[in-house]
Amino acid sequence: MNYLKNFITKFVFMMQKRPGLMAVLAFCSGVTSYVFVERKESFSQLISILLLFTWLWLLIDNWLRDKVEERFGVAVSPNVMRFALQVVQQESLFFALPFFLAVTTWDHGQAAFTALIILCAFVSVVDPLYYKKLAHSVWFSVFHSFSLFVVLSVTLPILLKLTTSQSFEIALITAVILTVPSLGNLMPNAKWWRFPLLVLLLCALSAGLWQLRSFVPPAALRLTDMSMSYQLDAQARKPLSPITELTEQSLHENGLYSFSAVKAPRGLNEKIFHVWVHNRKEVDRIALDISGGRKEGYRAWSHKTNFPANAAGKWVVKVVTESGQLIGQRRFEVTEV
DSSP: OHHHHHHHHHHHHHHHHOHHHHHHHHHHHHHHHHHHHHTTOSHHHHHHHHHHHHHHHHHTHHHHHHHHHHHHOOOOOHHHHHHHHHHHHHHHHHHHHHHHHHHOOTTSTHHHHHHHHHHHHHHHHOHIIIIIIITTSTHHHHHHHHHHHHHHHHHHHHHHOOOHHHHHHHHHHHHHHHHGGGHHHHSTTOOTTHHHHHHHHHHHHHHHHHHTGGGSOOTTOEEEEEEEESEEETTTTEEESOOSOOBHHHHHHHOEEEEEEEEOTTOOOSOEEEEEEETTEEEEEEEOOOEEETTTEEEEEEEEOOOOSSOOEEEEEEEEETTOOEEEEEEEEEBOO
């Protein structure tokens, strides 16, 4: 037993000297899982289960350490718990990062959310920032909850084939519920009033994130193609002669087709919409008739004919889920002549 204790201590010490190694391994596992999800392999499900198991293990850490000491007479240092917590957060953030990088719409507020994941992943690797700045602040619990939310957003669609809105809701609620019992472990010497304050803070931030859910990329869906056309080959479900110039006259004479293809490796089991926006004002929302398969993407189109008399200006066609999360978008401009 002493041999095992010495081995664990040496391993923790070695990994603390090389914090970037776990981050690299976690990122590689995320890339591998992303590839396997695309190919319908079960390996990604195994990794997802292991990640969720490590988060549940953190909840019973105090009880588990007491049982180990009672049964084997070995006291596990709290430093081991702190290191394990850091490793799990690193694994979660770097595992999820490839999924979010692949689906983020970079000319949208989603870029800020993915940038936040990158920032948190960076902080989890840099020990002076993680232990000296973050670990002793009230924001550590928020960091902990955010890491759990991020990994759940990826793993839930993989494991349970939930819709994007279902995954978002469950991930948000679960992240708060599982973080609350661990607050004592995260800040053991905190004053009594910090616990209710942190709970309120987590709930407030979760409510804010729900209101801004369009800024959260749907990790299980990816827009692979989007184009505009005056004509569409309905049999092949492909646009004809993509447009290079749009005028008010041509819109009123021909209408406009918006074609999109959405990749959903685990299957598309939810409604998606084309939202037409003119000069930042939504003017139409059209439910899509989906067809196709996973290899070429689920293809759909909308045909808009009722354009306003003054149609000139900046337009955006957004592909969104039922809950309003953005899958992708296409911008275009209509001229008066």
